[in-house]
Amino acid sequence: MQTRRASHHVSAQTTVFCTAITLRTVVTKVWKDVFLGKLDIRLLVDSPELVHTERLKSVKMTLKKLTFVTGNPMKVSEVRAILGNANIEIVNQDLDVPELQGTTEEIAKEKCRRAAEILQGPCITEDTALCFEALNGLPGPYIKFFLKELGLEGLNTLLVGFPTTAAYALCTFAYSAGPGTEPILFEGRTDGKIVPPRGVSKFGWNPVFEVNGTGKTFAEMSEEEKNAISHRGRALEKLTAFLRTQAVQA
Numbered sequence: 001m002q003t004r005r006a007s008h009h010v011s012a013q014t015t016v017f018c019t020a021i022t023l024r025t026v027v028t029k030v031w032k033d034v035f036l037g038k039l040d041i042r043l044l045v046d047s048p049e050l051v052h053t054e055r056l057k058s059v060k061m062t063l064k065k066l067t068f069v070t071g072n073p074m075k076v077s078e079v080r081a082i083l084g085n086a087n088i089e090i091v092n093q094d095l096d097v098p099e100l101q102g103t104t105e106e107i108a109k110e111k112c113r114r115a116a117e118i119l120q121g122p123c124i125t126e127d128t129a130l131c132f133e134a135l136n137g138l139p140g141p142y143i144k145f146f147l148k149e150l151g152l153e154g155l156n157t158l159l160v161g162f163p164t165t166a167a168y169a170l171c172t173f174a175y176s177a178g179p180g181t182e183p184i185l186f187e188g189r190t191d192g193k194i195v196p197p198r199g200v201s202k203f204g205w206n207p208v209f210e211v212n213g214t215g216k217t218f219a220e221m222s223e224e225e226k227n228a229i230s231h232r233g234r235a236l237e238k239l240t241a242f243l244r245t246q247a248v249q250a
């Protein structure tokens, strides 16, 4: 009787001991992976049930690298700064993808579809528009050509005689999972007004776009300040949220 109770006691002790060792091994491995950057800590919080399954490992791999097709190095630099926080590495491909004429959405979608065909793989593209309320949204996606021909002062002159200088910056990211798949769009918008140039910037129309409620043009803001409220930052927030849901479903 006593022998049986003793052996029962020993086996219970063994179970507790083994469970503790297993738990310790799992916890150590998870934190080691977080520390080494192999595992995004946010995935642990969002979906703890996925911890250390093969699923999560492959998800992490797909999330890690993203090809951004653009010929604009300033876009690349901002996107890297913003997505660096989400632990996504941006690989830039400067492909000559023709831009269709149409709405920002149409341009972004077609640009991405063509880029995915050329790359034969997944990618993101982005189209930015600067829209003037007084001109019913123009120049919109054609701002690049207006800026080139008219310059910063010219963008102001364009609005002389109109009752408002209100404008908004619109950024549309397109994500394609690969050739033949319909690109998905993620849009971010920042409202402001067109003002005479203030601040120093290497990026296009930053000096003439004053963001509502800040009293500052994009060119007068630090990189962090701009990224936190910019059209691009807001669009990327949506893109990263989408990539996380993809991760959970993969």
Ligand SMILES: O=c1[nH]c(=O)c2ncn([C@@H]3O[C@H](COP(=O)(O)OP(=O)(O)OP(=O)(O)O)[C@@H](O)[C@H]3O)c2[nH]1
Pocket (backbone or CB within 6 Å): 069, 070, 071, 072, 075, 126, 127, 128, 129, 141, 143, 144, 145, 147, 203, 204, 205, 206, 207, 218, 232
């Ligand atoms: O001051 C700025 N702050 C910004 O945040 C910003 N984002 C874009 N732009 C400019 O607006 C036009 C968009 O045209 P866009 O989208 O076709 O770009 P792009 O042709 O330069 O590159 P891409 O089409 O290869 O990606 C181009 O002139 C860009 O330089 C910005 N200027």
Ligand SMILES: [Mg+2]
Pocket (backbone or CB within 6 Å): 099
């Ligand atoms: Mg372009």
